[in-house]
Amino acid sequence: MSKPVVSGSTIIPSLRYRDAHAAIDWLCKAFGFQKHVVYDDENGGVAHAQLIYGSGMLMLGSVNDNAFGQRMVQPDEVGGRETQCACVIVKDCKAHYEQAKAAGAAIVDAYEEKDYGGAGYSCRDPEGHLWWFGSYDPWNEHSA
Numbered sequence: 001m002s003k004p005v006v007s008g009s010t011i012i013p014s015l016r017y018r019d020a021h022a023a024i025d026w027l028c029k030a031f032g033f034q035k036h037v038v039y040d041d042e043n044g045g046v047a048h049a050q051l052i053y054g055s056g057m058l059m060l061g062s063v064n065d066n067a068f069g070q071r072m073v074q075p076d077e078v079g080g081r082e083t084q085c086a087c088v089i090v091k092d093c094k095a096h097y098e099q100a101k102a103a104g105a106a107i108v109d110a111y112e113e114k115d116y117g118g119a120g121y122s123c124r125d126p127e128g129h130l131w132w133f134g135s136y137d138p139w140n141e142h143s144a
Contacts, residue, residue, distance in 0.1 A: 009057045013086045016072055017127050020046035020062040026126055027051060030103030031088070031133070032096065033058065053088060075128030085122070085130045093119040093135040100133070 017023035024046070027033045033051035041047035045062030052058075063069060075082060090096040097111040105123040108130065113119045120134030 008055050012057045012059055013084075014059040014061075015086075015129055016061055016063045016069065016074065017046075018063050018074065019127075020049065020060060023060065023125065023127060024049055024051065026103065027058070030100050030105055030125070031131070032090075032099070056088065058086065075124070075130070080124075080128055082130045085132050087132045087134070089137045090133050090135060093121070093133060096133055097121045105131075 015023075024033075024035065024038060028035065028051070031053070033053050036050040036052045036057065038049040039047045041062065041064075043062075045064075047061060049060050050057055051060070063074065094111060100121075100123055101107060105125065107121065107123050109120075109122040111119060111121040114134070114136060116136065118134050118136030120132060120136065122130060122132045124130055
């Protein structure tokens with residue numbers, strides 16, 4: 001069976017933030033995302049934003065009471081629990097961990113070398129969304 005050719009993400013997480021502009025700045029500073037596009041809404045919030053990291057992408061916007069927004073809750077509304085978590089592959093996991101800690105990420109699982117290869121850690125951003133970062137790349141059979 002041949003591997004599919006991938007040029008960018010085909011599955012893109014989407015998050016909502018109460019202060020989306022502050023979240024975008026923090027995600028860029030703490031996690032190394034880069035702004036791809038940011039579209040403001042009529043209320044000064046974010047209608048839609050795309051942040052990139054390597055060949056991956058994250059979409060986000062301001063918390064909104066529209067039909068789509070009513071299907072989502074913020075972590076603090078459900079005791080900090082999540083039903084999913086964005087997993088991001090990073091080249092230097094230890095350096096990424098230190099950068100996130102320095103920016104104030106709430107560490108959930110400290111940096112750890114994994115038995116299956118690579119290293120990883122998990123943390124929460126300022127609005128409580130859960131993130132996992134690691135150097136294990138499932139696309140690469142010889143991931144370190």
